[in-house]
Amino acid sequence: MKQVELDKLDQRILAILQQDGRISNQHLAEQVGLSPAACWRRVRALEENGVIKGYSAHLAPERIGQGLCVLVNLSLQRHTIDSTADIERQVSSYPEVLQCFAVTGSADFVLRVVVPDMVSYDRFLNEKIFTLQGIAQVNSNFALREIKNTQTIPVGSGDEHS
Amino acid sequence: MKQVELDKLDQRILAILQQDGRISNQHLAEQVGLSPAACWRRVRALEENGVIKGYSAHLAPERIGQGLCVLVNLSLQRHTIDSTADIERQVSSYPEVLQCFAVTGSADFVLRVVVPDMVSYDRFLNEKIFTLQGIAQVNSNFALREIKNTQTIPVGSGDEHS
DNA sequence: ACTGAAAGTCGTTGCAT
């Protein structure tokens, strides 16, 4: 159970819903050329089979005093399953950490951290990162500018068939 | 014109809307303890002053055949304003590039790229990255696992006053 | 800045195709 077959209609629905998650079902229906009922059933199916994981409001960090964004490269000392799982659990629980990926390359993890300012980031490092067990290196790259920041995944690019 | 004052009610509204962008105004109102009308006016104000930038559906990449995520470190040869702006414009236009930040550290930009597979990634590099003018280095770090991936910005953490 | 009510719009279901 992994990939889901999407026809052109599903793809259009997903594209629109990624752009405007709060569009009314009626408007969505007319934009894809379906009756509201048919459209609604498709959306519901996409939610139920896990293609649509949820909906969220998108905020402006700088407007709510969370203007500092840092990309952190983390390296571990040892790579036992237990200590790694533990670090992942802790890192996930920090609200300042918006994203965290285990990656190839010289670091083991890359995090995206959002905080109000340098003072807060200093506190974050001292209280929540440096206290983790088994950390070898922490490399902080500060975001100077946000060129693009979306979670809009391409749909219907690549190999289609229906 | 930058930061916006948020009281406890606004903060709760934003926290809830980040978790469930499609919650009905009525449910939102009762969860924050306001009448639907009052709640609606606050949400509308938050949208109008740019705190809420929009709403979107959150998809599962692996379910729609976009299972490969790559963190790319880009370095430029020269840093003239023109060539940089040009690269930023082009990179922004690529749907495979979900995020792009100008950063401190050894790279100039970090991108998050999402594609179906290695073949697609190879094509992406050859057609869209290597063809950019003035690129010095491209370093691809593949995401092995997604530990956390949200755009949920902390609200009402840090210095409050109302 | 809030509440309450009114009017219009929308989501959701059942039924038939």
Next chain:
DNA sequence: ATGCAACGACTTTCAGT
């Protein structure tokens, strides 16, 4: 998998406090 129709629920506005 679709469209139509119906009912209840919701959004949005406006007058009053």
